[in-house]
Amino acid sequence: MSLDHVETLECTLCGATYDPDQIMYTCPEHDGVAGILEVVYDYDIINERFDAPLDGTIQTQWKYRAFLPVDTEATPITLDEGGTDLLDAPQLSTELGVDVRVKNDGLNPTGCFKDRATSVAVTKARHAGRNIVTCASTGNAAASLAGYAARADLDCRIFVPESAPEGKLVQPRVYGADVLAVAGSYDEAYDLSMEVTESYGWDNRNAAINPFQIEGKRTVGHELAEQTQDSIPDWVVFSMGDGCTIGGCWKGFREFAELDYVDDTPKMLGVQPEGASAIHDAFHGHDEIDEVADTLADSVAVGRPRNTLKACRALEESGGTALTVTDDDILDAETVLGRTEGIYAEPAGAAPIAGIRRAREQGIISSDESVVAVVTGIGLKDTAGAKRAVGDVTRIEPTLGDVADQYGAAETEMEYSS
Ligand SMILES: Cc1ncc(COP(=O)(O)O)c(C=O)c1O
Ligand SMILES: N[C@@H](CCOP(=O)(O)O)C(=O)O
DSSP: OOOTTEEEEEETTTOOEEOTTSOOOEETTOSSSOEEEEEEEOHHHHHHHOOOOOSSOOSSGGGGGGGSOSOTTOOOOOSOOOOOOEEEOHHHHHHHTSEEEEEEGGGSTTSBTHHHHHHHHHHHHHHTTOOEEEEEOSSHHHHHHHHHHHHHTOEEEEEEETTSOHHHHHHHHHTTOEEEEESSOHHHHHHHHHHHHHHHOOEEOOTTTOTTHHHHHTHHHHHHHHHTTTSOOSEEEEEOSSSHHHHHHHHHHHHHHHTTSSSOOOEEEEEEETTSOHHHHHHTTOSOOOOOOOOSOGGGOOSSOSOHHHHHHHHHHHTOEEEEEOHHHHHHHHHHHHHHHOOOBOHHHHHHHHHHHHHHHTTSSOTTSEEEEEEOBBGGGOHHHHHHHHOSOOOOOSSHHHHHHHHOSOSSOOOOOO
16 A cells, blocks of 8 residues: 655645645644645656556546556546547637637536546545545536545535536436535535534545645646647646636646656646636735625636635746636637537636637737637536527427528428439
8 A cells, every 4th residue: 555656745835744644634834724735746756657658548537647646556436537638629719810729628527627636536535434525616526526426435415506507406416416505605615615524524525625636637737748749839728716727737737847758838827707806816916806706607706716826826837827808708708619619618618718819819829829728617517507698599380481581481492302
């Protein structure tokens, strides 16, 4: 049994270090603020163990097992997450005036990139003999945890704001989880889940405090590095909520560059809605940060992000930046992505497209650069949200006349042979 490739857990605020075998979420030295822990690895051990060819063939994220903070003896709890396609997007590129590729992470097993983190979390929980897993969620992490808990035969109890899209309240229950719809915001559901974790001792998946979550998310960085090694993009674009995902991707890409698996790293661009812009505001040094989230992009409706520090580090170290877009921009991006490339994203998944358009307008991204947009979630969980972009369906009677009202009379008569 061995976790020897994990050196320590290091507090991002004070640098104190902790034993990675302990069940510990945050550094206890900081009252009131979360001292988020960083997993520090022994890369000599990882490098020795990692022998998979970087040939672009990626069945699942467990190709990078040597990099994951799981015991070498643990059996992965997996639904084949990761290994998502990196698609050329010629029509979207024309629309945005820059070369864009799309990493379609909405095609993960539960419809969201969260599965990368959840697979690691549930593998660790199961290996440690935990029986009950929990989290607070805007809906995607909930569905993801519920699916993997089902796979691992663990009890799952989750806290979701009651305003979450219907599909996100239903999906985790189909996987057999208890869903408690909290009469409040995601931030309030999150605070409650923390109290519950302390009182009941359930295993908490929340990436905001569970240091191992971001580690699963970083496989999207490993994959992108492998998939783009001959054409590393100038920019990789994510939407940001708590900030853990962009931080994870950057850590994954950066460590592949530091190990000389790839020659370069991209700049990270973080996109937030105007109504939930706390990381953007912190990055740009705004004095006042509005802690009330108000946006239709429900997955990133976060007023008090817990991973601002890791997100800002990713933006800074990569030479990237953060920007905001309006809800209308996001709705527009959802249909642009759908109609140009046949990809149906939820609002937070489409926000990077709105961000690229804004970055082009502001001269942040120039026309001769290349960009990868990471679509983090599928649109099928929130059809009511998408309906705001496409409007009501056209209703007709089952007659040719009603079709003609739409398209005019048929110009040619088809001849059918029997
Ligand atoms: C679909 C989707 N995109 C983006 C995000 C933002 O990720 P993070 O909170 O790690 O910044 C989330 C949830 O957090 C999400 O569910
Ligand atoms: N928007 C997220 C929030 C929690 O996810 P996490 O992976 O950051 O813990 C969601 O889908 O619930």
